[in-house]
Amino acid sequence: QVQVVQSGAEVKKPGASVKVSCKASGYTSDNYAFTWVRQAPGQGLEWVAWISAYNADTNYAHVVQDRVTVTIDTSTSSAYMELRSLTSDDTAIYYCAGSGDSSLYFLEYWGQGTLVTVSS
């Protein structure tokens, strides 16, 4: 069984950057990917970014693509999302979700979420 664990809550000032990490345990090959999804307070789910463990290919949502970078360390099955030039609109819970063959790459294993608060 795969488990995904994320780093802890962050409080940042407007204009700062934040880096959130997640680590998966239980994948037995590199045929998996991480997706970052965020949820602003009281709002729905917003797809943010994706990275493949197989070849480190990435894809980003248009709304953040100029400010976000996702990376992966396959030796530790860990992924990282850095979001720059933060504004109050970036305040949200950021989820990291793992996907692989068993769910045909839909989001089967979710981390616990990381609350990022942007406030002056």
Added chain:
Amino acid sequence: EIVLTQSPATLSLSPGQRATLSCRASQTIRNYLAWYQQKPGQTPRLLIYTASNRATGIPARFSGSGSGTDFTLTVSSLEPEDFAVYYCQHRSSWPFSFGPGTRLDL
């Protein structure tokens, strides 16, 4: 960019009733659609993938159907724990967006 719309926004039903939730894509996504359930204060949970396949551990009362642009999630007989928000998501072309959600209320 593909846009998903969900209807209704809110569905008020009682335990034992049948729930039918809809998701429509702005262009064809074949069967590359999933459904997730999110309860208050909890992480989303994958229910259905590729339109009609139940994820591991999901009860048989949950079923999905559809292809192309129109999809349905059906809960055959609602249990008290099924009252939650349901999201659809596609993975047909980047970005793999979510729908706005349907709130299933008691």
